[in-house]
Amino acid sequence: MALLGPLFLLGLLGIGLPIWLHRLETQVTEREQFSTTMFLEPARKRIHVQRKLKYLLLMALRILFFLILVLAFARPVLFSPPQALITEDTTHHVIVLDTSFSMQAGDSFATALQRVQDIINGLGDDEVASLYTASSGITTVATATPDGAILIQALSGLAPDNGKLDLGTMVTSMNTLIEASQANFVLHFISDFQQTGQAVRFADMIPDVINGRPVLLELERVQTNNAANWMVDSVLVSNRNAVEAGIRGFATNEDSSERTITLSINNMLQQEQQVTLNGGGLSFINFDNVVFEEGDNRIDIRLLPNDSLAGDDIRHTVFDNSPPAPVLLLTENPQSLGVTYISAALETAPRGYEVITQTLADLDARVLQRYPWIVIEDIGAINASLATAITDYVSGGGAVLAAAGESSLGLDSVPVLDLAVGSNPIRRENRNPITMIDNSHPALSETSGWGSVNMQTLPVSLNGDERVLIAQADNRPVLLESNIGRGRIMLLTTALDNTLSDLPVKPVFVSFMAEAARYLSNENLLIREQIAESFLQLSLAGGSSGQVYDPDGVSLLSLSDTTQAQDIPLNKTGYYQVFSSGGEVLVAVNPDQRESDLTIMDAQVLQNWQNVVAGTANSGEQALNSESGVADEDLEENEIWRIFLILLALIVIAESLLGNQHLRIRTGTL
Amino acid sequence: MSPGSTETRNAQTRLLDPSVLASMSNLELVAKAVVEGFVNGLHRSPKFGFSQEFVEYREYSDGDDPRYIDWNVFSRTDRTYIKRFMGETNSHLMLLLDTSASMGFGSASTSKLQYGKYLGASLAYLSSRQHDAIGVMLFDDDVVDYRPPASKVGSLQGVIHTLDKAEASMGTDINKPMNRFREHVKKRGLVAVISDFYCDAEELLENIRPLAMHGQDVIMFHLLDSDELDPKIKQSTLYEDMETGQAIEVEPTYMAKAYREKIQNHIKNIEEAANGIRADHVLINTADPLDKALHNYLTFREKRG
Numbered sequence: 025m026a027l028l029g030p031l032f033l034l035g036l037l038g039i040g041l042p043i044w045l046h047r048l049e050t051q052v053t054e055r056e057q058f059s060t061t062m063f064l065e066p067a068r069k070r071i072h073v074q075r076k077l078k079y080l081l082l083m084a085l086r087i088l089f090f091l092i093l094v095l096a097f098a099r100p101v102l103f104s105p106p107q108a109l110i111t112e113d114t115t116h117h118v119i120v121l122d123t124s125f126s127m128q129a130g131d132s133f134a135t136a137l138q139r140v141q142d143i144i145n146g147l148g149d150d151e152v153a154s155l156y157t158a159s160s161g162i163t164t165v166a167t168a169t170p171d172g173a174i175l176i177q178a179l180s181g182l183a184p185d186n187g188k189l190d191l192g193t194m195v196t197s198m199n200t201l202i203e204a205s206q207a208n209f210v211l212h213f214i215s216d217f218q219q220t221g222q223a224v225r226f227a228d229m230i231p232d233v234i235n236g237r238p239v240l241l242e243l244e245r246v247q248t249n250n251a252a253n254w255m256v257d258s259v260l261v262s263n264r265n266a267v268e269a270g271i272r273g274f275a276t277n278e279d280s281s282e283r284t285i286t287l288s289i290n291n292m293l294q295q296e297q298q299v300t301l302n303g304g305g306l307s308f309i310n311f312d313n314v315v316f317e318e319g320d321n322r323i324d325i326r327l328l329p330n331d332s333l334a335g336d337d338i339r340h341t342v343f344d345n346s347p348p349a350p351v352l353l354l355t356e357n358p359q360s361l362g363v364t365y366i367s368a369a370l371e372t373a374p375r376g377y378e379v380i381t382q383t384l385a386d387l388d389a390r391v392l393q394r395y396p397w398i399v400i401e402d403i404g405a406i407n408a409s410l411a412t413a414i415t416d417y418v419s420g421g422g423a424v425l426a427a428a429g430e431s432s433l434g435l436d437s438v439p440v441l442d443l444a445v446g447s448n449p450i451r452r453e454n455r456n457p458i459t460m461i462d463n464s465h466p467a468l469s470e471t472s473g474w475g476s477v478n479m480q481t482l483p484v485s486l487n488g489d490e491r492v493l494i495a496q497a498d499n500r501p502v503l504l505e506s507n508i509g510r511g512r513i514m515l516l517t518t519a520l521d522n523t524l525s526d527l528p529v530k531p532v533f534v535s536f537m538a539e540a541a542r543y544l545s546n547e548n549l550l551i552r553e554q555i556a557e558s559f560l561q562l563s564l565a566g567g568s569s570g571q572v573y574d575p576d577g578v579s580l581l582s583l584s585d586t587t588q589a590q591d592i593p594l595n596k597t598g599y600y601q602v603f604s605s606g607g608e609v610l611v612a613v614n615p616d617q618r619e620s621d622l623t624i625m626d627a628q629v630l631q632n633w634q635n636v637v638a639g640t641a642n643s644g645e646q647a648l649n650s651e652s653g654v655a656d657e658d659l660e661e662n663e664i665w666r667i668f669l670i671l672l673a674l675i676v677i678a679e680s681l682l683g684n685q686h687l688r689i690r691t692g693t694l
Numbered sequence: 695m696s697p698g699s700t701e702t703r704n705a706q707t708r709l710l711d712p713s714v715l716a717s718m719s720n721l722e723l724v725a726k727a728v729v730e731g732f733v734n735g736l737h738r739s740p741k742f743g744f745s746q747e748f749v750e751y752r753e754y755s756d757g758d759d760p761r762y763i764d765w766n767v768f769s770r771t772d773r774t775y776i777k778r779f780m781g782e783t784n785s786h787l788m789l790l791l792d793t794s795a796s797m798g799f800g801s802a803s804t805s806k807l808q809y810g811k812y813l814g815a816s817l818a819y820l821s822s823r824q825h826d827a828i829g830v831m832l833f834d835d836d837v838v839d840y841r842p843p844a845s846k847v848g849s850l851q852g853v854i855h856t857l858d859k860a861e862a863s864m865g866t867d868i869n870k871p872m873n874r875f876r877e878h879v880k881k882r883g884l885v886a887v888i889s890d891f892y893c894d895a896e897e898l899l900e901n902i903r904p905l906a907m908h909g910q911d912v913i914m915f916h917l918l919d920s921d922e923l924d925p926k927i928k929q930s931t932l933y934e935d936m937e938t939g940q941a942i943e944v945e946p947t948y949m950a951k952a953y954r955e956k957i958q959n960h961i962k963n964i965e966e967a968a969n970g971i972r973a974d975h976v977l978i979n980t981a982d983p984l985d986k987a988l989h990n991y992l993t994f995r996e997k998r999g
Contacts, residue, residue: 058933059799059806059922060892063956067930067945 035094042086046079078682085679089672096668116168116207117153119143119175120198122215123182124159124189125556125619127246129216129253129333133184135246136214140179143212143244144172152207155179158215159187160557162197168207186335186556186597188616189215192223199232211637214244217625220618230637241637243630247622251332252279254301255620256325256339264345267311269325271301274621279303281331287311288324316345320610322599336620340598340612342552348376349545352392354384355401362401362429362521365528366537370399373538375547389413397423397544401520403439404432411439419509423544428482429519438484441506441515446483456480458502460495465505467514467543468493473532479525481517514540553612560592560600560611570604575613712804712812712980721858722851725815729823732816732988751775755881759825759846786843786883787821787828788910789814789853790875791860794834795937796892798862801921802981807862809980810888810917813987814857817886820988822850827883830856833871834864840874843883865937868893872901882909886991890917892937895963903971912973913994916964920981922957925949 058064119140127133140155147153147170155165155175166178198211211231215221223229231239252275260268267287273279280303286296295311320342327337351370355363358381370377382391384405392398392413400406403426406414418424418440432438435445458474474494481502486492493514494503505514518525527533554560562570572580572590575598581590594600600611754763754774767775791814797807804812818828822845829843830853841856866889879885885905891898891914905912927946934941944953961977968975976990 056931056933057799057936059796059890059919059936061933061935061938061940061942062892063953063960064933064942064944065948065952067943067948 032094032098035097036091038090038094039087041090042083046083046086082679082682085675085682089675089679092668092672092675096665096672099663099665100668102662102664113150114207115151115210117143117147117151117210117212118156118198119153119212120156120158120162120194120214121165121182122159122189122213122246123157123184123187124215124221125184125186125335125615126189126216126218126221126333126622127184128335129247129251129622132216132246136244137179137182139214139244139246140212141176144175147172156198156201157182158194158197158213159185159189161187162194162201164201185595186613186615188555188557188619189218189221190223191217191221192225192228195223195229195231210240210242212242212244214246216247216622217243217245217630218619218621219623219625220621222625222629226633226636229633239637241634243634245624245627245630247624248627250624251622252276252281252303253331253333253336253620253622254281254283254327255333255336255617256327257306257617259323259325259339259341261314261316261323261341261343264316265312265314267314267323267325269309269311269339271299271307271309271327272617272620273301273303273305273307274623275303277302277304284328285309286324286326286328287314288322288326289314290317290322291324316343318345318347320608321345322610322612333620333622335597335615336617339614340553342599342610342612344375344552346375348378350395351377351379351541351545352395352398353379353381353401354387354398354406355381356384356405356431358383360401360521361523362427362519362528365520365522365533366399366401369528369534369537370541372534373541375538375542377541384410389417392417392422393420395422396546397425397541400424400426402427402429402431403515404428404430404435406439408439414440415508418511418513421510423511423546424513425516425540425544426513427516427518427520429521430523432482435482438482438515440508440513441490443484443487443490443515446485456496456500458494459497460492460499462491462493465491465493465543467536467540469539473530473535477525477527477530477532479518479527481524484515484517512544514544552610553614554594555616556594556597556613557616558594560594560602562590562592562602562604570602572603573601575599712802712809712982712984721811721815722819722854724812725819725854728812728816728984728988729819732985751777758827761847762825785821785824785826786881787817787826788843788875788879788883788885789817789828789830789857790871790885790887790889791830791832791857792834792866792887792889792891793832793838793860793862794864794866794890794892795862796866796890797917799890799919799922799936800980801919804980805862806890806917806919806980807860809978809984810915811857811860812984813915813917813978814886814888815854816984816988817991818850818853818857820991821884828853831871831875831878832856832860833868833875835867835870836864837871837874840878842878843881862936866892868898868901872905876904876908879905879908879910883911884994885910885912886915887912888915888917890922891960891964895960895967898964899967899970902967902973906971906973911994912968912971913991914964914968914973914975915987916961916975916977917980918957918961918977920979923954923979925953 121136121140123133127136144153152168152170153166153172153175154168155178157163157165165182166175169175194213209231231241252273254271254273254275256269257272258268258270260270262268269285269287271283271285273281275281281301282298283301284296284298287294294314297309297311299307299309301307321344323341323343325339325341330337348371353363353366357363363381367379367381370379379399384407387410389410398414398417400414414424424440426440428438432445437444457478461468461474463469479496479502481496481500484501484504486501486504490501490504490506492499492501492504495501501515501517503514503516505512518527520528522528527536560572562572570581572592574580575596580592592600594611594613597613597615600613602609602611751764751767752775754776758776762776764775764777767773791807791810793807797810798805800806800808814830818830821828825845827843827845828849829841831840832838838860839856841852844852868889887902902912902914927944927949930943930945932941932943965975965977974990974994976987978987
């Protein structure tokens with residue numbers, strides 16, 4: 025707030041309060057009556073002067089109290105040059121400590137801490153150091169200081185997390201953090217230097233030249249050999265009673281490991297196997313006759329005993345064992361090829377659907393209300409009365425996935441949607457590829473492979489309210505969505521029987537049907553397996569609000585935050601519980617698998633990296649002596665309201681003491 | 695002394711406590727309670743009690759109770775004589791009660807004026823038991839009320855009524871009321887002056903001396919509150935004079951030392967002034983029971999015969 029802000033000026037009126045109160049006080053004189061004053065002598069004048077002074081001091085303190093209170097609320101700031109202790113002759117050691125998941129391996133992190141301490145202990149005169157941690161992001165641990173004790177103290181609370189380090193991202197982030205200073209920088213990076221952490225572009229790993237001053241890069245390796253590591257790579261559930269665990273080894277082919285693989289369902293050990301794992305590649309272990317509970321199941325596959333990187337010896341997976349949801353499929357012919365494709369795709373979807381086929385001729389429209397969503401094999405086959413019933417069903421909140429089959433070819437307009445059909449008829453001999461896909465749509469975000477699909481489509485003219493999700497050349501819609509009332513309808517402008525399109529025989533068909541089904545049935549769209557340090561979009565959980573508990577059972581949202589959609593950082597591995605209006609779901613979180621590959625970068629690569637950085641710095645070393653002093657825009661704002669609050673507290677104490685004393689004098693009693 | 699008598703004695707002593715008396719609204723009742731309690735507590739009966747043993751005749755004078763006129767003598771001699779009995783002192787008691795504003799001061803439940811009323815009423819009651827003529831004069835800077843000495847029926851009630859309606863007001867000027875009093879008093883008797891004597895000792899002496907020279911026996915009851923005798927304050931305090939309204943701020947150190955010296959000097963001066971005219975000076979702390987004052991009064995009467 026500015027000092028001339030209306031609230032500040034209003035607050036200043038509070039100063040009048042003590043003045044007014046003191047004026048009232050002075051008008052009221054309390055006296056003690058005594059029988060006679062013939063034996064009394066007045067006190068020396070000094071007393072009166074002292075009392076008057078105390079009285080004025082008390083009033084001044086009270087005025088000051090209000091003044092400082094108002095000033096504190098105005099949040100005043102002092103401008104000071106940043107990093108005042110850093111000059112052009114200062115060497116600033118920027119220490120970046122790798123805290124990514126791979127640093128949990130063996131003694132990597134302990135070694136890294138020791139290296140950091142060595143750097144700190146070696147700080148000389150006119151040298152300062154700052155400390156950062158690098159994982160999925162960069163975190164400032166300690167700003168530039170010559171005091172090694174502060175830095176050592178800051179080290180004590182550090183530990184590796186579950187994040188994934190990318191060296192290119194790290195250097196880019198460091199550029200933004202250190203570019204404001206004028207010191208000579210030495211960038212120390214202490215890491216295990218995994219190959220998987222290397223940036224795609226080598227140039228991304230080169231720090232910016234800062235004010236033409238050389239930036240030295242000191243790479244401190246904590247591992248010099250490639251450590252063998254095995255991890256649980258994947259967990260697949262099939263037929264609702266079998267689990268296949270994929271174990272990946274990061275070692276040489278000659279290496280092998282005798283391990284015990286355990287399968288736990290909902291924290292209960294169900295099966296275990298003794299296996300010999302290969303040093304390289306994948307090994308698959310199958311567990312049969314696995315018993316799941318209804319609803320979400322926690323599947324934990326463990327490798328025992330643990331190797332040097334224990335964090336990836338367990339993998340958490342969520343399997344939804346809910347009974348298949350019923351879905352109504354309306355068709356002219358239950359024996360048609362389209363029915364077969366649709367049923368097969370829906371029944372094999374991860375969620376699992378029970379397809380109830382109903383011929384249009386025998387349909388009682390009242391049964392529509394029993395289903396959250398329905399499939400129409402050929403929208404051209406429905407008559408006007410059924411079109412009205414379906415329109416009412418959608419308006420009331422239902423959802424429809426409709427295709428345009430043979431019966432739609434002669435339509436003038438599409439029923440329910442009331443879209444005009446163009447004059448350009450479908451030509452069987454001319455199948456066109458897909459040219460546009462809206463991947464932002466929930467039904468398409470997880471599907472891929474549309475590029476290989478060729479189809480002939482019904483040329484529909486849009487009314488303007490529809491959203492085209494997939495289109496061919498010249499923007500001919502393939503898949504569109506329209507909202508009617510409280511419901512929605514998705515129209516595929518081609519057939520699902522492999523007559524007008526090869527979509528049903530392409531792999532993308534199954535995933536598309538699964539995603540479309542999940543979207544139309546309004547189930548939550550949360551991805552049930554996530555990578556650590558990523559974010560969970562609570563809005564995908566089926567509602568705009570909810571609560572999330574981390575693997576330790578700690579609620580992550582305050583009461584007020586639960587009413588707003590949030591992105592929740594997934595910092596821990598394990599199971600997050602998400603409660604929302606869409607129900608309760610589990611989300612399994614595992615470390616990024618790339619961190620499990622402990623293969624380190626080649627020493628020559630690291631040396632080249634240092635050399636390139638040094639060369640870049642030297643070439644850019646041009647004195648910018650004109651930049652003496654600190655520009656105004658570089659001044660740091662230091663809020664001083666805390667100082668005001670401390671002053672306020674002192675004034676309150678002084679006022680209390682003085683006020684009490686003054687009060688005693690005025691009402692002195694016999 | 696038996697336990698029962700100890701309890702009786704304690705009960706009687708309690709009746710003399712000013713705080714207990716303050717709870718009694720009837721001043722005559724207070725006087726009776728005080729005197730009866732006081733008399734019953736004495737080890738021997740004083741020679742002031744009513745006696746039926748005839749001693750002599752005395753010529754009737756104004757204020758004497760007509761009931762004691764010997765009508766037989768009157769029929770023989772055509773002169774009025776009063777019978778006198780053993781125990782009678784043939785004395786007049788004149789109560790002079792200071793009602794100046796300073797007498798209204800009191801740190802406890804009883805002000806000096808209230809205490810003076812109790813004392814005056816008790817003295818009047820004692821005297822009435824001996825058939826003394828009793829009168830009262832209330833004064834501040836002038837005579838507020840005056841009732842001449844009389845021993846007739848109802849005179850006690852009249853005196854007590856006069857005392858009862860006294861209120862503290864105005865300042866103190868002993869000259870004017872004393873001059874007026876000297877104009878009224880004709881016969882010898884006892885004069886009990888009840889005051890805090892916040893006046894100059896010399897001035898007081900000048901006003902009392904004529905009374906003594908006129909043959910009056912003067913007893914000066916000097917009433918002071920405990921806070922006047924022994925003030926205790928912790929902080930500088932602004933004191934307002936109850937008579938003049940003058941305000942003076944004083945320090946605790948002054949009140950603890952210099953003031954006490956001054957008040958003690960003043961008391962001493964008053965006492966010396968009293969001794970100079972053979973008057974009795976009785977200093978009374980109004981926090982003390984009334985028996986001290988009554989005892990002094992009786993001693994004084996015995997001494998004066």
